Amino acid sequence: MVRKPTSKETARKPNMREAILAAAEELFATNGFNAVSVRDIAQAAGANPGSVTYHFKTKDGLLLEIYRRHCGPMNLRRFELLAAAKRVRDLQDRLEAIVRAYVVPAFTSGSDLAGGGARFTRLRAVMSAEGNEVARKIIAQTFDDTSHAFVDAIHESLPHIPRTDIVWRSHFLLGALYYSLVTPDRVSRLSRGEADGGDAASAIEQLVQATVAAFQAPPLDHVAPARRRPVVGSKI
Amino acid sequence: MVRKPTSKETARKPNMREAILAAAEELFATNGFNAVSVRDIAQAAGANPGSVTYHFKTKDGLLLEIYRRHCGPMNLRRFELLAAAKRVRDLQDRLEAIVRAYVVPAFTSGSDLAGGGARFTRLRAVMSAEGNEVARKIIAQTFDDTSHAFVDAIHESLPHIPRTDIVWRSHFLLGALYYSLVTPDRVSRLSRGEADGGDAASAIEQLVQATVAAFQAPPLDHVAPARRRPVVGSKI
């Protein structure tokens, strides 16, 4: 008898499933994938190890589901903000708006998941550093479109800069963004307590201002790629 | 009978010990600490798992030795280059020289270890992302002095920028530097093959130019830290 198909997506008691996802997200984001065991996750979620297997089949499946959960909303939000940014008339303001459209959703959640934005971005940073295979596949599929869209948008507001330079600089942006989420305490330490590296608002402002300036830097001359400028006492 | 004490540091056959160190460095830097087993390392080095235990006692000990091997030379080189950079008259050129003094030793080896600079820096990036305890201790001890010295030097050539901003921006520099070494292929992909993310010389030039511009960005006004500027359609 076919009733309401009780779609698999709308499980009846999502509590435990959600708890496992949240716990896994937190643990993976802070310790890496391999350092965290399924038992660690289950314990942190107040669940039984078997439950993890039941809901996600494998540990990779659990990671996959975390990505599925966040990628869509975050990129959607980025595209919304990018579209709005593109409508900004003033070129300088537009560039800043574009950068902000890229940065803000990474710190704050694009979905209704509480505070999940920064946590998920940190997770991506860690998976990227570990060269995680599952993550790599999803990233290439899901985020390259977004990245290209932003590179193109930035290039439009900085037509005199070669696209190659834009790519490098946006790569640096992502690296800085990642690192800010991975070791915020380093900022606090180096500033001798004057700055709070964990404060998302400060991080966003600092990152946006620094990055806008970096994008506006004069283009590199690609004529003589080797040894453009004498390096002080270096042997490179 | 006490002969020449055959100092423990000058072992008779350092080949295997070195091979293990090199293999571990490479594997840790690309896969993370926990994803790599002692057996993996031994196999890559053409050694027996027991040899690893013999030379380094534990897996943590092996990681520790890798750090010991590189930290000194790299920081020494950085300080040499920094001292030279500080003697540059022109302020703009000096700033660039300082940034270069920070970046170059991270890509190229400060010691005689072939190509070890980039590999070790990548290792640090990965350990940092994984929150590795052994690494965290050494980093705080060894690199904070260096970082402070560079922050101070940069601050001297940019006196009108608050130190806090300098700290943030140098933090971004390190993040960008790390990320360039972790996923160089992303640069190649996003530039559609026009740039080679793995080319150290390009990476250095791009990073230096972008970072110098970022440091020179106008300071953030710290008066109204919250919501300095309306965010396009955002809820942060």
Add this chain to the structure above:
DNA sequence: ATGTGATTTGTACTATCGTACAAGAAATCA
């Protein structure tokens, strides 16, 4: 050459890993 200490090998032990699976508990709908 030979003995001695340094190194390498082989193997084993215990702990923990990811995952499977059967049995129990809970929830849903006729």
Add this chain to the structure above:
DNA sequence: TGATTTCTTGTACGATAGTACAAATCACAT
């Protein structure tokens, strides 16, 4: 309520982890 589906629990299995240790091997000073 009772039947059926959905979820949770407990336990177990094979694989692999880090490390220990005794035996075998090597390099070199005498």
